[in-house]
Amino acid sequence: MKTRQDPSNKPYYKCLSCPRFRHTCAGLPTRDMTLLEWCELIRDVSDVFHLSNAYIAKEADVSIKTVDWIEAVKADHDIMRSTAIRIERVVLGP
Numbered sequence: 644m645k646t647r648q649d650p651s652n653k654p655y656y657k658c659l660s661c662p663r664f665r666h667t668c669a670g671l672p673t674r675d676m677t678l679l680e681w682c683e684l685i686r687d688v689s690d691v692f693h694l695s696n697a698y699i700a701k702e703a704d705v706s707i708k709t710v711d712w713i714e715a716v717k718a719d720h721d722i723m724r725s726t727a728i729r730i731e732r733v734v735l736g737p
Contacts (some may be wrong), residue, residue, distance in 0.1 A: 653683070665736035673731060679683050681727070688734050689714065703729040711718040 658670035665688075673681055673736055689699060696714055700707040713722070713730065 653687065659688065665692065667737075669731070669735040669737065673727075673735075678721065679716065682713050685730060685734050686714050686716060692734075694734060699730060699733050702733040705729060 658664050658668070661668065664670055670684075672690075673684065676684065688694075689696075693735040696707060700706075700710045703710075703726075709722075709726065710730070
């Protein structure tokens with residue numbers, strides 16, 4: 644079971660409570676984030692919006708193992724940008 648994190652000290656904290664977030668705005672640009680920061684963002688957004696790893700994996704058409712790795716913030720190897728984009732579309736919206 645995932646443990647909830649406190650994203651209040653993150654730069655995207657205000658985005659999480661914005662009514663436009665995940666509908667018309669995806670928050671801060673992810674292209675400038677390190678892999679570790681990106682994994683934390685995906686984890687925090689999926690926690691706040693109650694998105695399960697299985698749902699993210701199914702909708703993004705990636706393996707559940709990949710999503711589990713991202714949610715655990717284990718940045719020990721890189722991720723393909725095309726995979727990251729598919730996950731972002733599910734978690735962050737358009």
